[in-house]
Amino acid sequence: MPLPHPDFEMYENVGRTTEQITAQREDRPTAYDLRRWADHDAREFSAKLPGENAGQSIRDWTRQLHWAHTAAELDTVAQAVLSDAHSGLAELHLFLESVAEWCELNDEPSIAARYRQHAEELSELGDRLACLSEDHLAGIYRRTNRSASAPPPRAVPAAPAAPAAPARRSAR
Template structure:
């Protein structure tokens, strides 16, 4: 009977990642395997997807931030991306909710619950980001000691002027 070479496992795992080695020991696929299999199974569906990256529009908005010169301009850009309605954050929330509905419809309630949990976390993050934007504006306009443009100037209390002595002109 021959004994196994003591370095066999080392040589067998040369070039493998830690995830690959662990997955082999646990007899499960790696994340790369799962992604590769999904890409293969979706090969007929994938060409119908938009050709640009999903994050491309966010990258465009980020470029607008680089051009911003004032807090008001930063806030305007941020509102478009993060604000209520159809901003990027709202659309991502809708995407997660739709994924949850798909999972429920396809008898995957545990995965649906996780999508919903992340949608709720995203919603809470959106609230925090809205507060951050408001705090940023409040800080900016507070430091300038002036009201925001378009706001009426506060009325200055005026004290009545002391009556002046009328100057009499000689009658002609």
């Protein structure tokens, strides 16, 4: 008869995460379990979704940063992603608001309120990022235009001209 491993009882949770151990103790599913169940239940719907992941366009804009050489070029890329109108940030805000509406229509008002709260936080973040962008541009343009706003340098007096040779008088 084989003897049980002496450490079996002590290390029965080896390889498990803290979340898995806690969830097992509290008899509830882990976040991974919930996602796995949702993926299974939505598999037919998921097959109809676009193949490209949602963050792909942001990655494309991030790659454009490698080509930016000036603050103005950087700002152009940043505004496409972060500005108020039709940017990635604005679309994400709209997405969160739409999720909140869906939750309300499906009798989940407390979850809807949380999505709306995050949409509002995202909007506030957008405002702070806009200020950061303006500060960045102002700093850059102040440095590059400093010479234009500074008083012109004093004119340096020209070196005295060499004395002219005395005029020769003609011998009469």
